[in-house]
Amino acid sequence: MATQRQLIYDYLRHKKKFPNIWCAGCGIGIVMGAIIRAVDDLGYDKNQVAMISGIGCSGRMPVYLDFYTMHTTHGRALSFATGLKLARPELKIIVVMGDGDALAIGGNHFIHTARRNIDLTAIVINNATYGMTGGQYSPTTPQHMLATTAPYGNIEQDFPICELAQVCGAAFVARSTVYHVEELQGYIEQGLEKKGFALIEAVSYCHTTYGRLNRLGSAVDMMRALKENSITRQAAEKLPPEELQGKIVRGIFVDREVPEYTELYQKIIERAQSGGKA
Amino acid sequence: MRTAFLQGNEACAYGALAAGCRFFAGYPITPSTTIAETMARELPKVGGVFIQMEDEIASLAAVLGASVGGLKAMTATSGPGFSLMQEHIGYAVMAEIPCVIVDVQRLGPSTGQPTSPSQGDVMQARWGTHGDHPIIALSPTSVRECFDLTVTAFNLSEKYRTPVILLMDAVVGHMREKVSLPAPEELEVIDRARPNVPPEWYFPYEETASDVPPMANFGDGFRYHITGLMHDRAGFPTQRLDEINAWLTRIFRKIDAHVDDIAITEAINVEHARTLVIAYGCTARAAKEAVYMCRRHRVGLLILKTLWPFPKDQVLVAAHEAQRVVVPEMNMGQIALEVERLVGRSKVRRVRRADGEMITPQEIRAAIEYKE
Amino acid sequence: MKKETTKPGIGRYEVRLAGKGGQGMILAGRILAEAVALYDGRNAVQTQDYGPEARGGASKSEVIISDGEIYYPKVMNADLLVCMSQEASDRYYYDLKRDGLLIIDSTNVDRSPTTRVVAVPITELAVKATGREITAAMVALGLICGLTKIVSEEALEKAIRSLVPKGTEELNVKAMHAGLEEAKRLLEAGLPISLPREL
Known part of the structure; x- marks a missing residue:
């Protein structure tokens, strides 16, 4: 318990920005906790870490964290992060997005x-919905479900x-849920250590809008559903496809070595500066 | 000095490099593409970065990310791309991130006439993004000015922590002229003010004597927050009216109180001019030709190099004795609106053309000599 | 206030090179302007208009030459119009000066808008000289140089060498000389029109 309190003290802008804007029981805070512990476990200096977000409930995360933080526009967090990374290749940059943010308005950038x-x-x-605007359907809302x-x-x-993310060429891709906190933290750590684009999907829920509309119960009920409806990749491989319907498959989907952009560009700089022909 | 025969777009790219630009993100679009092509070739030679993004929205986002990382950054586009960039022009104003956006204007609206020039984006540069905000926009008339005003655009953006728009047009952008470019040591290059306090004392949006707070780079140990939300002096979101009003007042004041520093004009024979021509961009060249054709008629010419903030004082002084003010522009009368507000509608004769052809000296001459 | 010393409209020579996209008219304009500006020490401004097509479509390049400052960068009334296509000839003849010089590529233009014209099979000469149609633009430049003297032979050759794709310099210079030869032949035979005033 003592170390928990210490971590929060170290990483949160605790004097200024609390209480936070998320609903009681929301999964976003759990992801934030996992990120803090991942950064701490890896021993990164806070002066080495930037966090960029888009718009939506998840977009508010950076304001609470004591990194270089930037709350950008809807869907464009990855593009801002791309510019920052090219300017500051030494920074570890975490980009936090929601599903509507990353895949609808930001789908092209993604x-x-x-x-x-x-x-x-x-x-x-x-969380399969637009929570902040009140429960509209998002690109990850399952078919037949209700939305405003x-x-x-x-x-x-x-x-x-x-x-x-996998077919687009990401170097590391993994999925976990806000119930499987330690697994999620592990994936975030692996993602941070990976040289290249790492995508971690953290399956969460919105009991306030989507859950209520679809009568899925309280935050606790929805959390329990994550536990009961999810299955590891290894276990999933043994099941017939019809039994996988509606299941959340957790695990690492991709972990590969792909040439990284800033390193490739560094080679272009070296070529141009040594008088190499364009 | 080195003499070369350059295109306006190339001169713009060289101006950016001379001003210290080390990051360019863009998306191909006629007639601006040669700026991107020049930057793609030249930037890595000076250790800078060029990236072609997936669209213009992402381009300006990457530019802002790089600027926050401490690089002077620029993008270049034309009408349709400029429309897409409006979202992030607003973000740059709100978060006070220096950047330069070049818009090589072509005939619009929509896809319009991609290879034809226009000056139709003047009001979009002013009011294109939502919400009330100040903006700086410059417009060059020659290849040399494409170089010079790009340097100025970077200087102003760094000095005032604001996006600066360079409104070129397809004529100036594609035109080739003999130019002598200044040597690096002849140029005044301004860099943004850096904080001179320890990180724990730093407030990125503090009230300062200059109205422009120093800006720390991400990566330099100042862990602060940037947001497109209304924010307090620390950069954190706020809903307090006193903080919102203080911010709004300051971002207007930082531009409005320095119009003298920002407004660049060139006055030719304006003393005692009975007719004054006010022009900018490529049209200013036709106007110059026309004014010399009519030089017996006490005709003066005021060329606006700065369009926003509008150079009110210079216009009022130049139009002081004028009975008639002729405003030629390649749109249906955008700057004419501003001139009319200052000198009165009855005095102003618009020379309008929005069909993709340059206004000719003869058309301006006709307006100068027109008998009421 | 800036002191203006030059008188525009005087010593201003306006050239329009028009054809179809891919005929090299924009490059030709650039070569002419750069030759005049960088190597002949005069002033020149070059502008261009083209359609969306990379090949085909109307394309024109304009060069204003002067010893003073050039304000209006476009042709008001051309002193010299070179038309490499029928469409260009139909479209641009109207603002040629009364004593202006019209050169048409008779390989591509059957109907001249006037009899006051220098009709030269420019593309045919190019094919004959180099085997390559694309060098017609250089033949046209040689012709312009030989007939009007608005650009010196040395300057033109230098500009061609610096602006054409690497490895094609000799080919293009050869085409230019074919144009110069033709100009010499025409001048000796006598032109159907008088040449415009010199600069």
Whole structure:
């Protein structure tokens, strides 16, 4: 307990910004805790870490953390982070996004940032809805579920975030949930240590809007559902596809060596400066 | 000095490099692309970074990220891309991040006429992003000025912690002229003020005597917060009216109180001019030709190099004795609106053209000599 | 206030080179302007207009030459118009000066808008000289140089060498000389029109 208190003291802007804006029982705080512990475990200096976010509930995370923090525009966090990384390759940059943020308005930036394989650690907190605006359907809302903008049920297919990052060329891709906190923390650590674009999907929930609309119960009930409905990749491989319907598959999807963007660009600089032809 | 035969777009890129620009992010679009191509070739030679992003929204976002990291940064685009950038121009104003946005204007709206020049983005440069805000916009008339005003754009953006828009046009951007470029030591290059206090005392949005607070780079040990939300002096979101009003007043004051420093104009024969021509960008060249054609008529010319903040004082002084003010521009009358507000509507004769062709000296001459 | 010493409109020579995209008209304009500005020590401004097509479509390049400062960068009334396509000839003849010089590429232009014209099979000469149609623009430049003297032969050759793609310098200079030869032949045979005033 003593060390817990110490960590919070070290990493949160505790005097200024609390209480936070998230609903009691929200999973975003759990992701924030996992990030703090990951950074601490890896022994990074706070002066080495930047956190960039977009817009939405997740977008408010950086304000609480004592890093270089930037709360940018909706969907564009990865593009801001790309510029910062190219200017400051030595920084560890964590990009926190929501599902609507990263995949709807930011979908184009998401696929291209993964494709460039630039050294960023992107965490998509997936609660399958637009929580801050009150429960509209997002690109990860499952079919048939209700949303304030899908009062007759959602007819769109949902986006598989990890699979998307994988085909776009990310170096590290993993999924866990806010129930499996230690696993999530481990993936964040692996992502931070990976040279290249790392994508961690943190499956969460929104009991305030989406949960209420779809009668999924309290935060505790939705947390329990994450526990009961999720399964590891290893276990999933043994199951027939029909039994995987509606299950959250957790695990590392990709962990590979891909040439990293800032390192490749450094070689261009060296070539240009040694008089190499453009 | 080195003499070269350059395109306006190339001169703009060389100006950026001379001003210390070390980051460029952009997306291909006619007629601005040669700026990106020049930067892609030249930036790595000086250790800088060029990146082609997936669109113009991402381009300006990357520019702002790089600027926060401490690099002088720029993007270049044209009408449709400029429309997409408006979101982040607002962010740059709000978060007070220096950057330069070049808009090589082409005929619009929409895809319009990609290879034809226009001056149709003057009001978009002023009011394109949502919310009330000040802005700086400059407009060059020659290849040499593409170089000079790009340097000025960087200097102003660093000095005032603000986005600066360089409104070029397809004529000036694609035109080739003989230019003598100044040597690096002949240039005045301004860098943003850095904090001279320890990190724990630093407030990134503090009231200062100059109205422009020093800016720390991410990575230099000043762990502060940047947001597009209304914020307090520490950069944290606020809903307090006193803090919102203080911020708003300061960002307007930091530009408005320094119009004399920002407003650049060139006055030709304006003393006792009975007719005054006010022009900018490529149209100023037609105006100059026209004014010399009519030199017996006591015609003066005021060329606006700074469009925003609008050089009110210079216009009022130059128009002091004028019975008629002719405002030629390649749009339906955008700067003319500002001139009319100052000198009265009845005095102003607009020469408008928005079909992708330059206004000719003869058209301006006709307006100068027009008998009421 | 800036002291203005030059008188615009005097000593101003306006050239328009027009054709189809891909005929090299924009490069030709750039070469002419750079030759005049950098190697002949005069002033020149070059502008260009083109359609969205990289090949085909209308394309023109304009060069203003002067000993003084050049304000308006476009042609008001051309002193010299070179048309490499029928469309260009139909479209741009209207603002040629009354004593202006019209050169058409008779390989591509069948209907001249006037009889006061110097019709030269420019593309054919290019093919004959170098085997490459694309060098027609250099033949045209040689022709311009030989007929009007607005640019010196040395300056033109220097500019060609510095601006054409590496490895094609000799080919292009050869085409330029074909143009110069043709100009010499025409001058000896006598032109159907008088040449415009010199600069």
